Amino acid sequence: MLGVRTAFGEAVYTMSDHVVRALCRALASYTDPDDRGTCIDCGSRRLDENLHCRDCGRLHGILGEVIAQHARRVAAASPESET
Numbered sequence: 001m002l003g004v005r006t007a008f009g010e011a012v013y014t015m016s017d018h019v020v021r022a023l024c025r026a027l028a029s030y031t032d033p034d035d036r037g038t039c040i041d042c043g044s045r046r047l048d049e050n051l052h053c054r055d056c057g058r059l060h061g062i063l064g065e066v067i068a069q070h071a072r073r074v075a076a077a078s079p080e081s082e083t
């Protein structure tokens, strides 16, 4: 089971073992030290172990997406809506 909680509510998804294994492999591929890929902003290949571009500062992969989404939520949320 995978639970997702956002500012708009919660949802729980039932996932088969097959899907969970596939998801774990996909997540693991993001931290593969031999394949960091290129920066989608500036094209640099100088990504460090956290998929952080040393040239333009862009974050990539799951960690970068989570941080970017969190930053957008914080920026969009008014103080009154945080209950």
Ligand SMILES: [Zn+2]
Binding pocket: 039, 040, 041, 042, 043, 044, 053, 054, 055, 056, 057, 058
């Ligand atoms: Zn870059």
